[in-house]
Amino acid sequence: YVKEIYSVDNDEQSLSSLEIIVPRDLADGFVNNKRESYKFKFQKIFDQEAKQDVVFDSVAKPVAECVLAGYNGTIFAYGQTGSGKTFTITGGAERYSDRGIIPRTLSYIFDQLQKDSSKVYTTHVSYLEIYNECGYDLLDSRHEASRLEDLPKVTIMEDPDQNIHLKNLSLQQATNEEEALNLLFLGDTNRMIAETPMNQASTRSHCIFTIHISSKEPGSATIRHSKLHLVDLAGSERVAKTGVGGHLLTEAKYINLSLHYLEQVIIALAEKNRSHIPYRNSMMTSVLRDSLGGNCMTTMIATLSIDKRNIDESISTCRFAQRVALIKNEAVLNEEIDPRLVRLKKEIQELKDELALVTGKQRTSELSQEELLQLDELIEAFLEDNDPDSILDVGVDMRKIKYCFIHLKVFLLNIAGINKDDCCFIKKRSLMISLMYLADILVNMLKKEEKKAQDALFHLNDAFAGSTVLEQSPSVNLEERKSPSSSFTLKEAKDFSSSVHRLTFLSRETGKMSLGSQEAFEVFKRDHADSITIDDNNQLLKQRFAEAKCLGEKLNEVRNKISEYILICNTLSLSHISYKTMFNRLKELKVEIEHLQLLMEKVKVKLQKDFEVWCILSYFRTPPRSSTSIPLTGDSQADADILAFIKARQNILQKKGKSCQKIGSQTKTSSTVF
Numbered sequence: 001y002v003k004e005i006y007s008v009d010n011d012e013q014s015l016s017s018l019e020i021i022v023p024r025d026l027a028d029g030f031v032n033n034k035r036e037s038y039k040f041k042f043q044k045i046f047d048q049e050a051k052q053d054v055v056f057d058s059v060a061k062p063v064a065e066c067v068l069a070g071y072n073g074t075i076f077a078y079g080q081t082g083s084g085k086t087f088t089i090t091g092g093a094e095r096y097s098d099r100g101i102i103p104r105t106l107s108y109i110f111d112q113l114q115k116d117s118s119k120v121y122t123t124h125v126s127y128l129e130i131y132n133e134c135g136y137d138l139l140d141s142r143h144e145a146s147r148l149e150d151l152p153k154v155t156i157m158e159d160p161d162q163n164i165h166l167k168n169l170s171l172q173q174a175t176n177e178e179e180a181l182n183l184l185f186l187g188d189t190n191r192m193i194a195e196t197p198m199n200q201a202s203t204r205s206h207c208i209f210t211i212h213i214s215s216k217e218p219g220s221a222t223i224r225h226s227k228l229h230l231v232d233l234a235g236s237e238r239v240a241k242t243g244v245g246g247h248l249l250t251e252a253k254y255i256n257l258s259l260h261y262l263e264q265v266i267i268a269l270a271e272k273n274r275s276h277i278p279y280r281n282s283m284m285t286s287v288l289r290d291s292l293g294g295n296c297m298t299t300m301i302a303t304l305s306i307d308k309r310n311i312d313e314s315i316s317t318c319r320f321a322q323r324v325a326l327i328k329n330e331a332v333l334n335e336e337i338d339p340r341l342v343r344l345k346k347e348i349q350e351l352k353d354e355l356a357l358v359t360g361k362q363r364t365s366e367l368s369q370e371e372l373l374q375l376d377e378l379i380e381a382f383l384e385d386n387d388p389d390s391i392l393d394v395g396v397d398m399r400k401i402k403y404c405f406i407h408l409k410v411f412l413l414n415i416a417g418i419n420k421d422d423c424c425f426i427k428k429r430s431l432m433i434s435l436m437y438l439a440d441i442l443v444n445m446l447k448k449e450e451k452k453a454q455d456a457l458f459h460l461n462d463a464f465a466g467s468t469v470l471e472q473s474p475s476v477n478l479e480e481r482k483s484p485s486s487s488f489t490l491k492e493a494k495d496f497s498s499s500v501h502r503l504t505f506l507s508r509e510t511g512k513m514s515l516g517s518q519e520a521f522e523v524f525k526r527d528h529a530d531s532i533t534i535d536d537n538n539q540l541l542k543q544r545f546a547e548a549k550c551l552g553e554k555l556n557e558v559r560n561k562i563s564e565y566i567l568i569c570n571t572l573s574l575s576h577i578s579y580k581t582m583f584n585r586l587k588e589l590k591v592e593i594e595h596l597q598l599l600m601e602k603v604k605v606k607l608q609k610d611f612e613v614w615c616i617l618s619y620f621r622t623p624p625r626s627s628t629s630i631p632l633t634g635d636s637q638a639d640a641d642i643l644a645f646i647k648a649r650q651n652i653l654q655k656k657g658k659s660c661q662k663i664g665s666q667t668k669t670s671s672t673v674f
């Protein structure tokens with residue numbers, strides 16, 4: 001392009017300026033007041049030598065960054081045919097370095113997404129072509145389109161909130177740069193196939209390549225949606241100048257009309273206090289509505305082909321671009337709550353309502369002051385209760401259960417003077433609490449054992465009581481009736497028996513042991529090696545005793561009958577001497593029976609006495625297994641009693657010496673005599 005007709009001043013400090021100088025021959029004419037130069041200020045002006053990467057860095061990168069942050073962005077190229085719109089937006093096919101804004105933006109975006117692991121991103125792309133006010137989906141993958149009309153037709157739908165929806169425009173997911181580039185290639189291919197000499201789509205249609213990005217932080221309910229429109233507009237040349245007619249004229253009219261409407265929208269947006277913006281006039285302005293005057297970071301690239309012949313077009317493009325620059329958009333973050341979360345919140349509310357209906361209580365997320373106080377009391381009572389089976393019942397209420405756990409944790413951590421970081425202490429403390437519970441369980445078990453021991457002791461006392469009765473019997477001389485076969489005297493047995501009764505662990509009033517002593521004594525008896533034999537012999541003696549008792553009763557019965565007969569005989573025989581002999585005989589019989597009766601009585605007494613002796617001797621026959629088997633209660637008095645008991649026993653055994661074994665066998669023999 002001829003340098004003489006324009007100059008560029010790229011001031012680093014302020015806006016860059018472009019001056020278009022109208023050649024004198026063009027300025028000359030009948031009217032002499034025509035301006036010779038036109039100056040325009042732009043944010044940045046790229047001369048014809050500008051490289052694609054520089055354009056990308058200056059124009060596209062800032063917008064792409066906004067899109068990544070969650071804002072909407074649009075970059076659109078406007079200019080006359082052949083001025084370089086497609087080259088700028090898509091790129092040139094000859095060199096890799098000619099890649100345009102779309103492939104470079106895709107590369108940049110995916111690069112950034114890969115670097116950011118703090119969010120979960122989803123990317124989709126769509127590619128729309130608008131030709132003669134009709135939309136076509138360029139990402140149709142069927143490859144069947146030989147004409148543009150064969151592609152899926154995209155129509156505009158508007159919801160009650162005046163949001164635009166594009167029906168039939170496919171949204172293809174692209175998980176990486178390669179997939180996105182393939183989709184761009186697919187769209188460009190569809191666009192080229194449908195292009196005919198009569199329909200040079202690249203010139204006469206608008207193309208919108210859109211990158212849709214959704215981002216969400218893990219665990220967050222908020223989703224951000226943003227989109228970046230990269231728009232390659234149709235050529236803006238004037239119909240009159242191109243001199244087209246017929247079909248091309250129709251096209252040109254559409255193109256110009258849509259660009260005209262675009263211009264109308266831009267003018268309306270640039271004007272203050274303008275209430276109506278004519279977006280609906282064309283599909284193009286409808287689709288870009290949000291980008292042009294709403295929530296979007298919009299950048300316009302005006303492409304110029306500054307040639308003597310294109311001076312008017314160039315000036316027209318610059319004017320249009322300057323109007324666009326006046327528009328101020330207010331971009332906001334496009335955040336929405338995850339619809340799944342909305343659904344879950346609704347479900348939670350429904351469940352809360354249901355719970356309130358069932359329990360009759362309306363639950364708030366926080367516990368009331370009153371409820372907290374009640375809980376504190378319950379927890380305190382629970383902690384003070386020594387019963388290991390006690391439970392902390394706060395009902396089916398997660399808020400209360402959580403509160404209890406927190407309370408107990410604080411209780412453990414905040415015990416006076418305790419460093420909460422001292423895990424060792426906490427472990428010890430937990431152990432102590434566990435031991436306390438264990439101790440409680442053991443105490444309970446011991447109480448039960450004590451009860452059993454008490455019952456057993458009553459049994460034993462009965463046996464001792466029996467021996468006391470026999471001792472008081474005046475009719476029997478125990479010394480005289482010493483069993484000839486027993487080397488263990490009844491005197492010794494009596495001594496021992498009385499020593500047992502003197503034991504201090506037997507209650508003075510009742511003659512019964514204290515609970516701890518009873519238990520220890522019971523264990524001592526149980527541990528005695530020969531306890532089973534003793535029990536067996538006891539049973540045998542009891543049986544013999546019962547038999548003797550039965551015999552004595554029968555004897556009494558016979559004696560009574562004889563006495564009765566004698567009485568009758570006395571009455572009858574007074575006058576009959578013949579009965580005298582019989583009477584004397586009966587008298588003799590009576591004496592004999594009485595003698596027998598006396599004998600039986602003695603036998604019975606001996607039997608009873610020997611039963612007692614047997615009981616006592618049985619405990620001495622087998623010594624305890626070892627001194628360690630003697631159970632001590634820990635109660636000093638009871639333990640002293642037990643030791644005294646054992647000592648008394650040992651004294652007797654020492655006196656007997658080795659004869660213990662003999663006693664055992666002889667006593668067994670004597671038991672069979674009875």
Ligand SMILES: Nc1ncnc2c1ncn2[C@@H]1O[C@H](COP(=O)(O)OP(=O)(O)OP(=O)(O)O)[C@@H](O)[C@H]1O
Nearest residue numbers: 080081082083084085086087088092202203234235
């Ligand atoms: N900066 C540039 N450097 C090198 N070649 C360029 C440059 N800009 C445009 N061209 C070339 O000029 C020609 C026309 O450019 P391009 O197709 O991009 O124009 P356009 O404005 O898109 O036209 P249309 O309105 O017909 O689509 C292409 O062959 C392109 O390669």
